[in-house]
Amino acid sequence: MVTGAGLEFRLLRGNPEPGNTGECGRRWHAGGTGPLGQARMVRVLQNYVDSVSEDFIPAVRTGTDFVLLNTVALFTGYDVCEGLGVPSAGAFPSPVHPTGDLPPAALGLPSLGRTVNRALDRVALAAGAQSFGRTSRRLRSRLGLPHVRPASLWSRLQAQEWPAFDGFSSAILPRFSDWPPSAQVTGTWWPATPDGWRPDPRLQDFIDDGDPPVYVGLGSRSLPDPDAALSVVRESLRRAGLRGIVQSGWAGLDGGEADDRILTIGEVPHEWLFPHMAALVHHCGAGTTAAGLRAGVPTVGLPVLADQPFWASRLVEVGVSPGAVPLRHLSTDRLADALTAATRDGRYRRRAEELQRIVRAEDGAGRVAEALPSLV
Incomplete structure (x- = not known):
């Protein structure tokens, strides 16, 4: 798909399929959106990010002008970009920025009021960053970066007005007024249908x-x-x-x-x-x-x-x-x-x-x- 669009492909060797279809993944899916399900999700993603991060530094170091980081890659990919001096932005298919209008999308909860919604957002983002703290510390050490608390990542991004693109349609979720100006709802990013594809x-x-x-x-x-x-x-x-x-x-x-x-x-x-x-x-x-x-x-x-x-x-x-x-x-x-x-x-x-x-x-x-x- 990447090369067919005229772009260079650089392999990150992590494979999410075993984590989804193996025993741990089945327990994760059975846990739903509750605390147990969230804990299992973090475990699956942590193993995946650990494997991907080994290839992240060489992939970014060689002739990379800019990096778009998705939700999972954010917590360690930003460290790599910071260490190598490569600018980056978020590329999020689901809402990530804290808002008083909704609780975190990943929790699957109804709105609990503006104060509670924002508090849950902060907790969820800090927990996500902390979950990948081991990988983040290792990467920052390799890149000669000072130690920082992983949970401080989101506040650091907001302080520097880090740009982010939200890849969903305003038809299903409009941009919230309390999101930072650097967050743009762009509409969905569609994959191209392969050239010459015909149905069976x-x-x-x-x-x-x-x-x-x-x-x-x-x-x-x-x-x-x-x-x-x-x-x-x-x-x-x-x-x-x-x-x-x-x-x-x-x-x-x-x-x-x-x-x-x-x-x-x-x-x-x-x-x-x-x-x-x-x-x-x-x-x-x-x-x-x-x-x-x-x-x-x-x-x-x-x-x-x-x-x-x-x-x-x-x-x-x-x-x-x-x-x-x-x-x-x-x-x-x-x-x-x-x-x-x-x-x-x-x-x-x-x-x-x-x-x-x-x-x-x-x-x-x-x-x-x-x-x-x-x-x-």
């Missing part, structure tokens, strides 16, 4: 051979019992009188008996697939949520953890979803009812098409590209 004839035939189907996928989430989840999906679709396309993904949703009303697929570009769907059922990761908005299709969220309950609630708030079914509470009755509402109540489709026009008019990557020359 089996997929195209399935789509053409009946009413629009429902997409079901959980992205990079893992499941303790994929077969049980697939059985619920199958029966829910049957009760709602719908066909389905199930993306196997890291969840392993690829078993079950043969069924001419359900097709299992591997990776397919969302940009092509989603507009053909009657509704979407997914984990509500930031990218999949945005892709659903761009397609103008109603969604039923199956949030698992981290920021997924937050995005699922935003879809309900803006009127494109009848409600979420948290994966821990997945049942045939709940999913079938939600699917029936999403596909038969025309309000969700009409609202999705309204927001689609806003999302498609945004040029998130273009706004970042326009801003970079003044930051280098």
